[in-house]
Every structure is written in structure tokens, then in C-alpha cells.
Amino acid sequence: MASIIKAPVFDTAVYAGRRARLMAKLPENSVLLVSSATEITRSRDTEFAFRQDSDFNYLTGFPEPDALLILQKSASGEITELLLCRPKDELAEIWQGRRFGPEQAAQQFALPAVSNEQLTQEVQNALNQKTTLVYSQGLYSKLDDLVSSTLATLRNYPKKGYLAPSQQLDLRPIIAELRLFKDEAEIGLLQQACKISADAHKQAMRQCKAGMWEFQLEAIIRHHFAMQGAREPGYNTIVGGGENGCILHYTDNNAELQHGDLVLIDAGGELAGYTADITRTFPVSGKFSPEQAALYQVVLNAQYAACAAVKPGNSTKDTVAAAIFELTKGLLELGILQGELEALIKEQACKKYFIHGLGHWLGLDVHDVGAYKVNDVERPFEPGMVLTIEPGLYIPKGSACEQKWWGLAVRIEDDLLVIKDGHLNLTDTAPKEIAAIEALMAGLQ
Ligand code: GLY
Ligand code: MN
Ligand code: MN
Numbered sequence: 158m159a160s161i162i163k164a165p166v167f168d169t170a171v172y173a174g175r176r177a178r179l180m181a182k183l184p185e186n187s188v189l190l191v192s193s194a195t196e197i198t199r200s201r202d203t204e205f206a207f208r209q210d211s212d213f214n215y216l217t218g219f220p221e222p223d224a225l226l227i228l229q230k231s232a233s234g235e236i237t238e239l240l241l242c243r244p245k246d247e248l249a250e251i252w253q254g255r256r257f258g259p260e261q262a263a264q265q266f267a268l269p270a271v272s273n274e275q276l277t278q279e280v281q282n283a284l285n286q287k288t289t290l291v292y293s294q295g296l297y298s299k300l301d302d303l304v305s306s307t308l309a310t311l312r313n314y315p316k317k318g319y320l321a322p323s324q325q326l327d328l329r330p331i332i333a334e335l336r337l338f339k340d341e342a343e344i345g346l347l348q349q350a351c352k353i354s355a356d357a358h359k360q361a362m363r364q365c366k367a368g369m370w371e372f373q374l375e376a377i378i379r380h381h382f383a384m385q386g387a388r389e390p391g392y393n394t395i396v397g398g399g400e401n402g403c404i405l406h407y408t409d410n411n412a413e414l415q416h417g418d419l420v421l422i423d424a425g426g427e428l429a430g431y432t433a434d435i436t437r438t439f440p441v442s443g444k445f446s447p448e449q450a451a452l453y454q455v456v457l458n459a460q461y462a463a464c465a466a467v468k469p470g471n472s473t474k475d476t477v478a479a480a481i482f483e484l485t486k487g488l489l490e491l492g493i494l495q496g497e498l499e500a501l502i503k504e505q506a507c508k509k510y511f512i513h514g515l516g517h518w519l520g521l522d523v524h525d526v527g528a529y530k531v532n533d534v535e536r537p538f539e540p541g542m543v544l545t546i547e548p549g550l551y552i553p554k555g556s557a558c559e560q561k562w563w564g565l566a567v568r569i570e571d572d573l574l575v576i577k578d579g580h581l582n583l584t585d586t587a588p589k590e591i592a593a594i595e596a597l598m599a600g601l602q
Contacts, residue, residue, distance in 0.1 A: 165218035166429040167342045169267035172218050175335065176228060176238065179216065182331055186232040187289035189328065190280070191216055192300045193224035206389065211521035212293070212332050214430045219266050221257065223273055225300070227283045237269075241279060244272040281307050290322040293329050330528065336520060337527030338541035343520065344574060346431040347543060350387060351572050351583035354426045354433035357381035358587040361424075362597050367416035367441050371396040374422065375410050382426035391432020392523045395423035398441060402566025403551040405513055414441045419449055421566050430521050434545050435584045436570035443598035448561050450591055452550055455487025456567045457589060459548040463515060464571065467546065468579040472535035477515050480548045484511055488550070493558045510552055516545040519572055542575045543583075 165172065183189060194210040209220055217226055217240065224242040231237075243249075245258035259270040271279065284290060284307050294301060311321035339347065357378045364377050375394045382390060393408040401407050402421035414420055418441050425433035438453065440446070445453060462479040484507040488494040494506050501507070518525035520543060530536060538544075549568030556563060569589050573580040588594050588602075596602045 163220060165266055166346075167218060169218075169265075171340070171342050172216060173267060175340075176216050177236070178335055179332060180228055180230055180236050182334075183230055183291055183326075184289050185230060185234055186287055187230050187291055187326075188283045188287045188322065189226075189228040189230075190283075190290070190292040190300065190304070191226040191228075191328065192293075192297045193219070193222050195297060195299065196222050208389070209430065211336075211430065211526075212328070215332070215336060215521060217266060217268065219257075219262065219268075225273065225276065225280075226268075227279060229283055229287070239279065239283075240266065240268040240270040241273040241276055242270055244274060277303065277307070280304075281310060284308070284322060285311055285318075286320050287322045289324050289326055291326040291328050291331070294325070294327065329526070333526035333528065336525065337518060338539070339520060339543055339574070340541075343431060344541075344543075346428050347433070347520070347572070347574070348583055350391075350426055350428040350431050350433040351435070352586065353382060353385040353387050353428065354424065354435050355584050355587035356385065357424065357426065358422060358435055358437045359597060361422055362437070362439055362588070362594060363600070365414065365420065365439070365441055365443075365598070367414055369414050371398055371401070371410040371412050371414060371420075374414070374420065375424075378422065378424045385426070387426030387428045389427050391425045391427035391434065395421065395436075397421045397566065400553060400564040400566065402438065402568075403553045403564075405551075416442045417446065419445075419453075419565065419567065421568055423568065423570065425523065432519070432521075432523050433572055433584060434519055434523050434547075434570060435572065435587055436547055436549075436568045437587055437589065437594075438567045438569065439594045439598065444595060445591055449565060449567075451491055452552070452562065452565050453567050453591060455484060455491065456548055456550050456569050457591075458487060459483035460546060460569045460571070460589070463546045463548060464573060464580070464582060467538060467544070467573050467575060469539055469575060469577065470537050472537050473515065473529065474535045476546060480515050480546075481505065481507060481511075484548060484550065491562075493552070493562055507550075510550045510556075511548060512551060513547075513549065516547050516570075519543045519545055538575045538580075540575050540577050543572060544575070545570055545572055547571075 196204045199205045227239045229237045263270040311319040396410045397407045398414040398420045399418035421438045423436040459480040463476040466475040466479045518527045547570030551566045552562045554563045571584045
């Protein structure tokens with residue numbers, strides 16, 4: 158008997174439950190196609206590390222490329238499931254790696270499975286005579302091409318008994334509503350990813366020194382992720398020393414860290430597809446200057462205020478209002494903004510230095526799926542949602558304020574799970590109080 162390669166991450170009943178919940182949302186006589194991710198060329202005949210498509214992972218846990226999930230709901234509401242995957246292939250497996258093959262996939266993932274050599278026929282059979290086709294059009298060109306040619310065949314040969322679906326639905330907003338509310342299994346993984354990532358930030362604080370390169374700090378973080386089981390980050394790690402911190406998605410990470418500068422690190426490890434998303438900003442040499450401390454404290458106050466507003470019934474309207482109040486008040490007190498508090502809040506004057514959104518949903522994707530508004534109104538937080546709270550202030554050289562503030566960049570980002578009575582902060586073991594950061598960096602913690 159072939160050896161077991163890898164087990165699904167969760168019990169197969171978890172994935173089956175998700176598929177059932179998804180199919181319950183689809184109309185009778187419909188067919189759903191969900192593609193795995195495809196391998197992407199890095200250079201000639203080498204590929205980037207493979208990462209499974211988040212929707213496909215959510216529904217199957219199956220980790221290979223070149224796979225397709227077909228779910229059908231008959232006119233009477235009966236559900237049938239089929240996984241198409243790569244066949245076993247001795248030569249390919251010697252060169253590229255082991256494959257499950259349909260037999261073992263069916264066993265381990267509790268899904269009927271056949272070889273993807275039957276892709277064209279199985280898709281045609283599944284689409285024929287259905288009223289509604291559901292899939293993510295435009296996401297994978299291979300599937301788009303297959304759908305187009307299958308629809309053409311079904312439309313062109315009615316005399317063979319073919320009938321093409323007459324309507325199409327986009328899978329994305331339907332599955333996004335499910336993914337927005339994390340189940341127990343997902344919360345467990347997110348908690349682990351957050352813990353690993355918070356520890357990695359602490360490690361970076363402990364080992365940071367002037368003269369190191371930004372990418373070396375990145376390496377410390379990634380080493381810690383991997384040693385704890387999160388082999389890849391969920392997004393490219395940002396390590397920005399000094400004014401590089403003002404570049405929001407800075408990933409060059411190729412400058413030397415300077416004594417007297419702050420460094421901004423935005424990094425999260427990915428565990429079985431689920432990512433953390435943490436930002437911490439700290440002084441390269443372990444001690445905040447008075448200006449750095451003053452600006453940092455403004456962002457920290459805003460972050461605390463916004464986090465406090467994360468509870469069922471509130472929405473991003475409340476978190477944003479809380480953050481904007483604290484940022485504006487702080488910038489006014491420091492003389493970076495001038496005028497009258499209420500007027501400055503009204504005209505959103507702090508947005509000159511707070512140049513991005515306050516946060517986003519988090520899960521399988523770092524900027525996770527889920528509508529932010531329903532009927533054009535910010536949706537209330539509900540238990541099971543996970544989101545980031547990440548205010549920041551960025552004062553590039555040449556800004557219209559005293560020069561002593563120029564080049565400073567501060568962002569503080571935590572990951573919050575909404576629960577019945579409020580929220581759980583999943584990343585608060587990464588220090589963010591000035592005294593706690595300085596103590597850690599001085600080796601006192
Ligand atoms: N790491 C990307 C973000 O914070 O949105
Ligand atoms: Mn974020
Ligand atoms: Mn981030």
C-alpha cells in the first residue's frame with residue numbers, strides 16, 4: 158500500500174461542513190467549479206513555491222496544483238461532489254515530488270476523486286442540463302478557457318441532448334460571506350500564527366543593532382517563523398529603517414539600519430494558509446528619542462482607542478472615529494497640526510499623515526475576503542470576524558511641520574477576533590508600550 162503523504166490540516170468533516178454550507182446557498186440545478194492554484198514560473202524551468210488557492214483550500218484542504226472541485230446540486234437539491242487531481246506518475250514523482258493520486262486523495266480527503274485526465278469530459282457532464290453555473294470567472298485562465306469551450310459545445314449541439322447553463326453566478330461574494338466568519342478550526346490556526354508572529358517580532362527587537370541590514374532583520378523574523386512551523390510569511394515582510402518606514406509597502410529591505418532611527422516591521426507568518434499581520438515600530442538602538450516617543454505615543458493612543466471600539470454592534474465607523482480623534486488630538490498637541498480640534502477632525506486633517514485605512518479582514522488572505530459594507534453601510538462587527546487595527550503616522554522629509562519630525566514613521570498593528578463581549582487581541586504578546594519595548598531591547602525581559 159502506498160504510504161500516506163500528508164493528512165488534511167483539519168478533520169475532513171470540517172471541509173465537508175463548509176461545502177455543505179456553501180451548497181445550501183446555491184440555487185437548485187446548479188454546478189460549482191473551484192480551481193486549485195496553478196504553479197507560477199520563477200525562472201525558465203523553476204517555479205515559485207506553490208501556494209494553494211484560498212477558496213480551494215477552504216473547501217478541500219487538498220494541497221496540490223492542477224486540481225478542480227466540482228460540486229453539483231440537482232433539481233431536487235441532491236448534492237454530488239467530485240475532486241479531479243493529478244494521476245500517480247512514477248517519473249514525475251521522482252523528478253518533482255510525490256502526488257496523492259485519485260485513490261489516496263479520495264481516502265484522505267473524503268471526496269470522490271478521479272484523474273484530471275478526465276477534466277474535459279467531467280466538466281461537460283457536470284455543466285450539461287444545469288440552469289446555473291457558479292465559479293470565479295477571470296481568476297484562472299485555464300478554467301476560463303475550459304468553461305468557454307464547454308459552454309460552446311453544449312450550446313452548439315442541442316441535438317445530442319446538450320443544454321448549457323443559462324445563468325452564471327460569481328462564487329467570490331458567496332464564499333466570502335462564509336470565510337468572513339471564522340470557525341473554531343480556523344480560529345485555532347490564526348491564534349497559533351499570531352503567537353508565532355508576535356514571538357518573531359520580539360526576537361527582532363532583541364537582536365536589532367545599528368549596522369545590520371534591513372534584510373538581516375527580515376531573516377531573523379523568517380527564521381523564527383520557520384522554526385515554529387510557519388514556513389512562509391503570509392505576505393512580503395516589510396522592514397523599513399528611518400524614512401523607509403514612510404513607504405507603505407516597502408519590501409526592498411536593502412538599507413543599513415542607522416543608530417538613532419526607528420525601524421518599522423510589518424510581518425506575519427502563515428500557518429496552513431492562515432496568516433498573522435503584525436506591525437511594530439521600535440528604535441534601532443533600543444531607546445526612543447523624545448520626538449520619536451511623542452509621535453509613537455500618539456499612534457499608540459489611537460490604536461488602543463480603536464481596539465476598544467471593536468465589539469459586536471460597533472462598526473469600522475466607530476473604530477475609525479476613535480482613531481481619528483486620538484491622532485488629531487495628538488498631532489495638535491505636538492504642533493504638527495495647527496487649528497481647532499473639532500474643525501481639524503471634521504476636515505480629517507490627520508489624513509495628511511495617516512495615509513491608509515485603519516484595518517482589514519484577516520484570514521486565509523492577509524487582506525481577507527468579505528464585504529465591508531452592506532447596502533452601502535458599514536457592517537456591524539459580529540463574533541467570529543477577525544480584523545486588523547493598524548493606525549500609523551508618516552512624516553516624510555519636506556512635510557509642513559517642524560524639521561525635528563521629518564523622516565519619522567510609526568505604525569502599530571494588532572489582529573483582533575470579535576467575540577460576544579468585545580474582542581480578543583491575538584497579537585498583544587508583542588510589546589507595544591514604550592517602556593516594554595525599551596526593557597525588552599535592553600535585555601531586561
Ligand atoms: N501587511 C499589510 C497590511 O498591513 O495591510
Ligand atoms: Mn494589515
Ligand atoms: Mn501589516
